[in-house]
Amino acid sequence: MKYFVVLVLGFLTGVGAGLGGLYYTPLTRESGFTLTSTDQSLNYESPITAGLVFTHGGLSRLPTHPASVPELWEATLNKTALSVLALAGADGEPRAVASRISLLSERTELLTGGALLRDNWLVSVPGEGSLVITADANWWPFLRETLIPVWYFGREWRGPSGYAPTAGPAAGGAALLRGVSGAYAGRSGVAAERYQIEAFDQRVGPGKASAELAWQFAQ
Amino acid sequence: MLRVVFVLGVIFGLATVFAVAGFYPWVDHPRLASRAQVLPNGGRSETFVMRLPVDRIAAVGTDDMGLAAMPFPPELDLPPALSSTPVHLDHFKVRDIDGNVVGVAARHAVGTPQGIVVAWSLIFPSRGALWLSGGTTAAALDSAVAARGFRPGEAWTGDVSVQLGSDEAASGTVLGGSDEFSGLSGAYSERWNLTGVGDAGELRGTIEIATRMSFSR
Numbered sequence: 001m002k003y004f005v006v007l008v009l010g011f012l013t014g015v016g017a018g019l020g021g022l023y024y025t026p027l028t029r030e031s032g033f034t035l036t037s038t039d040q041s042l043n044y045e046s047p048i049t050a051g052l053v054f055t056h057g058g059l060s061r062l063p064t065h066p067a068s069v070p071e072l073w074e075a076t077l078n079k080t081a082l083s084v085l086a087l088a089g090a091d092g093e094p095r096a097v098a099s100r101i102s103l104l105s106e107r108t109e110l111l112t113g114g115a116l117l118r119d120n121w122l123v124s125v126p127g128e129g130s131l132v133i134t135a136d137a138n139w140w141p142f143l144r145e146t147l148i149p150v151w152y153f154g155r156e157w158r159g160p161s162g163y164a165p166t167a168g169p170a171a172g173g174a175a176l177l178r179g180v181s182g183a184y185a186g187r188s189g190v191a192a193e194r195y196q197i198e199a200f201d202q203r204v205g206p207g208k209a210s211a212e213l214a215w216q217f218a219q
Numbered sequence: 220m221l222r223v224v225f226v227l228g229v230i231f232g233l234a235t236v237f238a239v240a241g242f243y244p245w246v247d248h249p250r251l252a253s254r255a256q257v258l259p260n261g262g263r264s265e266t267f268v269m270r271l272p273v274d275r276i277a278a279v280g281t282d283d284m285g286l287a288a289m290p291f292p293p294e295l296d297l298p299p300a301l302s303s304t305p306v307h308l309d310h311f312k313v314r315d316i317d318g319n320v321v322g323v324a325a326r327h328a329v330g331t332p333q334g335i336v337v338a339w340s341l342i343f344p345s346r347g348a349l350w351l352s353g354g355t356t357a358a359a360l361d362s363a364v365a366a367r368g369f370r371p372g373e374a375w376t377g378d379v380s381v382q383l384g385s386d387e388a389a390s391g392t393v394l395g396g397s398d399e400f401s402g403l404s405g406a407y408s409e410r411w412n413l414t415g416v417g418d419a420g421e422l423r424g425t426i427e428i429a430t431r432m433s434f435s436r
Contacts, residue, residue: 006228007225010224012228101325108245
């Protein structure tokens, strides 16, 4: 009996040390892919507070909007979110529209990969055409530094903070871009995102945030 | 001996946590059986359905895009800077041919020098993304229902089926996609079967996306 109790204590100590190691490991905290030069760079604000539409499966405490937009409550969709955004150019004027369908990625692996979200973008530039971007984003650094301490432990947010979450699925960690129509038809390339969170609210999460979606076509 | 047992317990605990973190399927989207049919000459066909109005999530567009671009929810509006060129954004829950909700779709139609181009991104959480590229004409549905007696601002009931695109055989091309749809190509048809228009312009009926795809060689 004495040996069993010691074994259990050792096991619990190991589990605690393992969880601590996972929480603080640098393996899942690496900054993601960024582009050094871009063909196009567009900006948007927090989809949760400033987007045209934001809805999800109802499992998150984030508010949807407009208020009457349907939730994605079906069992096959309830880990999915839809954001509809106006993307602005460097002058701040809207230049493009985008639909982003995000879902928890089945590639999520917490030991070395992080908590991955698969973002499926459909971006259209009126007068030019449409393209799709497939991006895996590692949200573990944001979860660890902001979401878990502030939302779940009630700690004060230490911001602003910036993230470069793009982590694939292309080689080197880039997001994949493919032209669909118009001037972009038949073209392909890579893309990346960057976020700057300016304010984090206990109710709406990243209430004020700016983000950049940039891409570069293959030559 | 107690120290050895304790260390063994610690190692076992660490191994358990790392194994669960590394190998446990943290995300596993529910998957319904695909309703794809094998074609006799190779390839496969699969049809997806969207029921209006229940499957519509959000729609917005410019006035020149007609009935289909009526804002939903009604308070939705495009930024004025994006209203000088035809734009229609639509989002639906997608069903398989048996009526089960299996995905989410975004449809963009935008004006270009070549005409109005349509891009579909159909996302099936357990299967991947399917991308379609086609064309349409502005207010294509309006002229079809007007020919059957619809008057703007009034409710209408009827039965109209409109296939979008300039080609009678297909509305556009399948560009492939991600995961299960990676490497596929082919053609699709987009058919709007309308059975009514409400007082405020909301559409009733179904949209059918019928695809014929095969792996590119």
